[in-house]
Amino acid sequence: MRRIEEVDQFLKHGGIAKPLALGDQQLQAVARTEGQTLLLAVPGSGKTTVVICRLAYMIGALGVNPGDILTLTFSRAGAADLAERYRELCGAHLARPRFSTIHSFALSVIRAYERIYNKKAFDVLEDGTQVVREIYRGIYHSWPTDSDMADIQSALSLIQNKMLTRAQIAEVKVGDMPIEKLFGAYSRYKRRHHLMDFDDMLVYAYRLLKKHKRLLNYFKEQYHYLNVDEAQDTSTLQFAIIGLLTGRDGNLLVVGDEDQSIYGFRGASPKELLQFQKRYPKGQVLLMETNRRSTADLVAAADQFIRLNKERYPKHMVTANPKGLKPVRRVVASVEAQYDYLGTAVRQEGKRTAILYRNNDSAIPLIDRFEREHLRYRLKEHSPLFFSHFVVRDIADFFAFAQDMTDYEVFTRIYYKMDCAISKKQMQLVGRKSPETSVFDALFALSDVPDWMADKWADEEAGFKKLAAMPPGPGVHYIVDELGYREHLAFRVQNGCREETLVQKLNILQILAGREPTQDAFFDRLTDLKSLIAHHEVDTTGAVTLSTIHSSKGLEFDKVYIIDAVEGEFPSQAALEDSAEGRALYNEEVRLFYVGVTRARTEVELVSVRGRKESRFVAAYLGEKKQKKRKSAHKKTPLGAVKAAMDRRRELERLRGASAEKAKRWHTGDTLIHKKFGTGKILKIDGVTAAVRFDGEQTPRQIDLAVCEGRHLIRRVQ
Structure with a gap:
């Protein structure tokens, strides 16, 4: 108690440049300067102020040498913010301790190793992007898109930060691509060229500290006090480094x-915080539970909502702030209506407002709307990755080929993504055509083409001619529903791509396409938006901030809109599937929603779309015992039916597997009776697919013998 009183007097009476009065929990955290301490701070509790005050008290009152203190955080921005806050609070009164990112510290470990042992370590690979691109091309014989690269680099970083074993690495996928082969090739390249990337810095720092006691002691003697800020963002590997530096008895504030x-996708996990007392048996857990940011209504809603997170310490967020407006549920007629509503609503807001979303792509139709209406806004992320995603490129290729059916190169990228029964060999033969010849004319000119195949090609050609004359909005529908692209997406989902990601890409394309009169205008607009997002200049006068919830962390606003609050997007489909087992993904989605709503000082509005199932988080946050039932309308649009197609494909695969042997009993020339089509003769068999001419029909039908056997649709004519 005496120490707490000393801290209070120090902060109030000249110990720092700007006198402060802290609350009881804050004072307790500042006063505990020895041993191991885990300080759990709810949103808006002033934890940065506490960290700075503790440093000031240690240096100014206890006489600790600033050089003995190391404060680590994850990002450069975080380290710079701590240094600036220290300067503001302490002024010229006190010398400044070291504020560093964990990566910068790791590099200093490696450089110290070089000095102490007179050995040359690895050089820093500033940007491994091009190296990974080249390796990818060598393995897969094509260049990855920017979107692919972002996912690949995230996976490579995750492997290092979670300290995955070889067996675990073998399970990691990027979409439908296993990462193991690329990770191995990239690792070999770096070793061969004596290079390390930023994640390697952490790996090598950990290994060097663990292997060389002299090096470890050097840093232990240099830093007697270690502080870790934003510890919930720290990975398994980073905590392992911290554990080496402090041992079980060092002075540590987490x-x-x-x-x-x-930040689970970067290797962060609450597990490290939850195991703090197991790792440090003499350690103490302190709580800062008072939110100084939000109104009482918002604090109460967030406090009861976060109990859905099952990976947590028992604590309750409270506030001394008065009551205010209760959180609002807003249901709009459609996804497009959501953007119309937001455009109108923010015009009327005379306050600092944020529109927050789970996925970066959600901002694109919003940016398009704001630009058209000349609304001022701040954009937190400058990521144009949407425009390089394979779905966006595929849709562009379908439209491009419809406009020029002589373009063989474009057709090579899409022919296997629709139901057109064209083999690789046939494509190679078509490649010899003259530039002015239509691809379909070249196909029709091939020899030994069965009538049924030629008829299918004729249907596809007619479909592309129809697409060429369509406005872009209906055109996107047509590509997905009539040209067979939906089945290709179902195949990608079955092989590991996330369904909700593909659906969202199509959804956004549909919205943007519906705003343009012609296909040319649509693609010009996509080009403009890509440039706008990549080179967006921060508008400091704009009252509205557009941000993912991840990037809004640490910020606060008067009013917060959470958009796309629908099942499958927030929480994601992957999290919903995970909720039944393990719950790690689901718990992280709960925490993400919590971070979003706790950015608000006075107002929160949750926006969902009629016809799509409202996010279960909405009802939970509003304190409703049961979620309101809303009809879920699955219209035949790019928004729905990918899962249905995927389920159909899975069922077909099951039937094929179960009835493959029965299918082998059929031969060319056999006569069969089909429950729907009647009597027919098998003209040709390719695997389990048979071309059958049924009585009364001129064009043969393609049937899957295994599926038909599995469904008991066919029987042999004796």
Whole structure:
């Protein structure tokens, strides 16, 4: 108690440049300067102020040498913010300790190793992107898109930060692509050229500290006090480095909030905080539970909502702030209506407002709307990755080929993504055509083409001619529903791509296409939007901030809109599937929603779309015992039916597997009776697919013998 009183007097009476009065929990955290401490700070509790005050008290009152203190955080922005806050609070009164990112510290470990042992370590590979691109091309014989590269680099980083074993690495996929082969090739390249990337810095720093006691002691003697800020964002590997530096008895302050751990894709996990007392048996867990940011209504809603997170310490967020407006549920007629509503609503807001979303892509129709209406806004992320995603490129290729059916190169990229029964060999033969000859004319000119195949090609040609004359909005529908692209997407989902990701890409394309009168205008607009997002200049006068929830962390606004609050998007489909087992993904989605709503000072509005199932998080946050039932209308649009197609494909695969042997009993020339089509003769068999001419029909039908056997649709004519 005496120490707490000393801290209070120090902060109030000249110990720092700007006198402060802290609350009881804050003072307790500042006063505990020895041993191991985990400080769990709820949103808006002033944890950065506490970290700075503790440093000031240690240096100014206890006489600790600033050089003995190391404060680590994840990002450069975080380290710079801590240094600036220290300067503001302490002024010229006190010398500044070291604020560093964990990566910068890791590099200093490697450089110290070079000096102490007179050995040359690895050089820094500043940007491994091009190296990974080249390796990818060598393995897969094609260049990855920017979108692919972002996912690949995230996976490579995850492997290092979670310290995965070889067996675990073998399970990691990027979409439908196993990452193991590329990871191995990239690792060999770096070793061969004596290079390390930023994640390698952490790996090598850990290995060097663990292997060389002299090196470890050098840093232990240099830093007697170690602080870790934003600890919920720290990975398994980073905590392992911290554990080496402190041992079980060193002076350590870990500041964070397991309820705000939202960077699982970077290797962060609340597990490290939850195991703190197991790792440090003499350690103490302190709580800062008072939210100084939000109104009482918003604090109460968030506090009861976060109990859905099952990976947490028992704590309750409270506030001394008065009551205010209750959170609002807003249901709009359609996804497009959501953007119309937001455009109108923010015009009327005379306050600092944020529109937050789970996925970066959600901002694209919003940016398009704001640009058209000359609304000012701030954009937190400058990521144009949407425009290089394979779905966007495929849709563009379908439209491009419809406009020029002599373009063989474009057709090579899409022919296997629709139901057109063209083999690779046939495509190679067509490649010899003259530039002015239509691809379909070249196909029709091939020899030994069965009538049924030629008829299918004629249907596809007619479909592309029809597409060429369509406005872009209906055109996107037509590509997906009539040209067979939906089945290709179902195949990609079956092989590992996330369904909700593909659906969202189509959804956004549909919205943007519906706003343009012609196909040319549509693609010009996509080009403009890509440039706008990549080179967006921050508008400091704009009252509205557009941000993912991840990037909004640490910020606060008067009013917050959470958009796309529908099942399958927030929480994601992957998280919903995970909720039944393990719950790690689901718990992280709960925490992400919590971070979003706790950005608000006075107002929260949750926006969902009629016809799509409202996010279960909405009812939970509003304190409703049961979620309101809403009809889920699955219209035949790019928004739905990918899962249905995927389920159909899975069922077909099951039937094929179960009835493959029965299918082998059929031969060319056999006569069969089909329950729907009647009597027919098998003209040709390719695997389990048979071309059958049924009585009364001129064009043969393609049937899957295994599926038909599995469904008991066919029997042999004796």
